[in-house]
Amino acid sequence: MKTKLSKAVSVALGYVDVLVGLQWGDEGKGKMIDYLSQFYDVVCRFNGGQNAGHTIIHGVLKFVLHILPSGILNPNVKNVIGNGVVFSPEGFVDEVNEIQEKAGIDIKPNLYISNRAHITIPTHRWLDKASEDSKGDSKIGSTLKGISPTYRDKISREGLRYGDIYLTNFKEMYQALKTEHLKMMESKYHFILSIEDMDELDIQEAKFFSAIESMKSFQICDTSKLLNDELHAGKKILAEGAQGTLLDIDHGSYKFVTSSNVISGAVCTGLGISPKRVRKIYGAAKAYNTRVGSGPFPTELFDDNGDLMRKNGCEFGATTGRPRRCGDLDLVLLKQQCIVNGVTDLIILKGDVLSGFNQLPVCKSYDLPDGTNVKWPPHDLYDAKPVYEQVPGWKQTMQELNVCKTIDDLPQEFINYLNQIVEYCNTDIAYISVGPDKEHTIEV
Ligand code: IMP
Numbered sequence: 099m100k101t102k103l104s105k106a107v108s109v110a111l112g113y114v115d116v117l118v119g120l121q122w123g124d125e126g127k128g129k130m131i132d133y134l135s136q137f138y139d140v141v142c143r144f145n146g147g148q149n150a151g152h153t154i155i156h157g158v159l160k161f162v163l164h165i166l167p168s169g170i171l172n173p174n175v176k177n178v179i180g181n182g183v184v185f186s187p188e189g190f191v192d193e194v195n196e197i198q199e200k201a202g203i204d205i206k207p208n209l210y211i212s213n214r215a216h217i218t219i220p221t222h223r224w225l226d227k228a229s230e231d232s233k234g235d236s237k238i239g240s241t242l243k244g245i246s247p248t249y250r251d252k253i254s255r256e257g258l259r260y261g262d263i264y265l266t267n268f269k270e271m272y273q274a275l276k277t278e279h280l281k282m283m284e285s286k287y288h289f290i291l292s293i294e295d296m297d298e299l300d301i302q303e304a305k306f307f308s309a310i311e312s313m314k315s316f317q318i319c320d321t322s323k324l325l326n327d328e329l330h331a332g333k334k335i336l337a338e339g340a341q342g343t344l345l346d347i348d349h350g351s352y353k354f355v356t357s358s359n360v361i362s363g364a365v366c367t368g369l370g371i372s373p374k375r376v377r378k379i380y381g382a383a384k385a386y387n388t389r390v391g392s393g394p395f396p397t398e399l400f401d402d403n404g405d406l407m408r409k410n411g412c413e414f415g416a417t418t419g420r421p422r423r424c425g426d427l428d429l430v431l432l433k434q435q436c437i438v439n440g441v442t443d444l445i446i447l448k449g450d451v452l453s454g455f456n457q458l459p460v461c462k463s464y465d466l467p468d469g470t471n472v473k474w475p476p477h478d479l480y481d482a483k484p485v486y487e488q489v490p491g492w493k494q495t496m497q498e499l500n501v502c503k504t505i506d507d508l509p510q511e512f513i514n515y516l517n518q519i520v521e522y523c524n525t526d527i528a529y530i531s532v533g534p535d536k537e538h539t540i541e542v
Contacts, residue, residue, distance in 0.1 A: 112139075112333040113377040114369075116362045117445075119342035120435040122389040124415070124422060125382040126447040126531060128152025131168035131338045133529075133536045134380075139333040140325065141169030142178040144368030145358040146340030147185040147218065147248070149241040151416025155535050159200060162416050165190050166197065167338055170205050176328070177205075178321050181214035182358065182368020184248040186223075187309035188302070211313075212321040213261030219272060220302035221279035222247040228289035238354055239391025241417050249357040251275070260318050263310050322370025329375055337365040343435045344389075351479045354393025362439040380528065381441035383432055385449035385515070388422040390415045394479035397425040397461050410496060411451040428461040428484065429522040434475055436523045443528035446519060449512060450499035450532045452491065459486040460518055489515050500533035504540060508532075 117134065119125040132154045135141050143150075148164040155161075156171055165185045169175035179185070198205055222244030229246070230237050240246065251257035258275060262268055283289045291299065325335060339360060344350045346360040358364065362379045366372065386407055389395045399407070404424040407413065413422035436444070452458060463473050464482035476482055492509035502508050508530075520527055530540040 109330055111375065112329045112331065112335065114329070114335040114337055114365065114371055114375045115378040115380065116337045116339065116365045116376060117380040117382060118339035118360065118362050118439055118441075120344075120381045120383040120432055120439070120441070121342045121387055122344045122395075123340075123342040124151070124388055124390065124413075125342060125384050126153075127339065127382050128154045128163060128168045129531065129534065129536065130380070130382055130445055130447070130529065130539075131336065132156075132171065133539055134336055135169035135172045135175050137334065138169070138175060138336040140176045140178060140328055140335040141167040141172075142180050142321075142325065142335060142337050142369055143167045143340060144180045144182045144337050144365050145360055146356060147183055147245050148189045148243040149245045149356060149417060150340035152338075152340075153416050156201070161197060161200065163193070163197070164417060165193055166205070166209070169336070169338075170197065170209070171201055171203070173203065173208065175208065177209050178325065178369075179209075179211045179215055180321055180325075180369040181212040182364060183212070184216040184218055184245060184252065184358075186218035186220075186244065186306070187313050188305045189218075189243070191309040191312045206316060209316060210321050210324055211260055211316055211318045213259060213318050214320075214322075215260050216248050216252045217258040217260060217262070218244040218248045219258065219275060219279075220299055220306055221276050221283075222251075223302075224289075224291070224295075224299070225279055225283060225287075228283045228287035231289065232287045237392055239393070239420075241391075243417075246357040247279070260313065263313060263318075268310075269307075325369055325371055329371065335371075337369060339365075343439055344431060349438050351393050354391065362441075378442045379440050380443045380445055381436055381439055381525070382445040382447060383435075383519075384411075384447050385452055386411075386427050387425045387431075388413050389425075390418065390420050390422050394482070395423055395425055396431075396464065396479060396482040396484045397428045397459075398423055399425045403455065406454070407451060410454075411448055426459045426461060426484075426486070427519075429519065430461055430464060430473055430482075430484075431475060432519065433473070433523045436525045441523075441525050444519065444523070444525050445529040445531065446516060446527055447531040449515070449530065450496045450538075452515075453494060453496045453499055455491040457488045458491050458515060460489050460515075461485065462487050462522065487518075489518055500538055502532050502540065505530075505542060508540075
């Protein structure tokens, strides 16, 4: 008699929840990840790099994280920088030192770095600059952290990975890549480094190699295996998106986007986990819109209202310090991003900033140049002329909103404003953030 085909044994598995930004970044993801991290065993970054700026406020201390996952201040959480991330070792080491000094804790034991994450080398940043300089008025507004050139090398299969730093010929690999970069700078961008630039590059290179040595004292490993082992042990993982999904290389406002996939789907490729393990998808959005860098922004405000939002919302870039462009809530874009990401739980932040406005215009469709009116963004967002509906504002001040602890404490007009979001996007709100601190968070 034949032996029967074996049956796979089912194992208890944990799950991955994802948190992504639904706008152009800076939605306040850092605060929410820091808040949510208490419910998870592992927090991971899966995309982007040091272009991110996640602000966390702990008591009186403010931390801006660029590459470290936002669970890093929680001693009970493992933090993972996944394979989909790219970053420079110098920036990483500086950030670790700064955080350790300020927080007075040793974060190394809880931090794991993928051996497949790509390394940003100093000439990646020079290439970023050369590329932006060559664009004149049509600059992307890059953070100049070398993100795009590092991803370009990754996709061209020419990049360096953190697993490579142990190879005996790492320096030669570095040298070959640097030589290619210098050639490209000259041939593609007509950018030739001056003597002073070369001196600066020498200094950057010395810092780079010293940081590479320091990296060897961190836990660099196959984080896909680590995460799948955690899942098999029934652990709960939170994946922390960087940037916002309107900056996604495929689904954002191309070409004014970043160079990675930002949407929730990227969590599987950026961490090496199965889509079957993904449970909730949190989507974070401000109650209005902001954008740094160039590119289309249909509801942008150029008047006093925009200035007031910028002032009340402290809308200045966490990575570059640039003033953020501010504008009204765009439900067409928000709904598209809810759908593309499969958002299960909305998180609406910074509604308190809208205190003091009598009327709040909300964009519900676009008029296009061909005379049509649409509820889905067109191929070129510059073509979208927003059509607004006015929603009444509330009389309460920002300070009064900051102290609201439950939904019942919120002004009726504020709830009506939130209901516009839920009904238009057909997505439930899970959290409402009404101030910068973790305590200013209402669980719905
Ligand atoms: P890069 O990713 O530095 O090349 O920048 C490309 C575009 O994305 C620029 O408009 C940046 O301002 C924007 N960007 C990149 N990262 C962030 C972020 O974390 N928050 C907001 N905007 C970002």
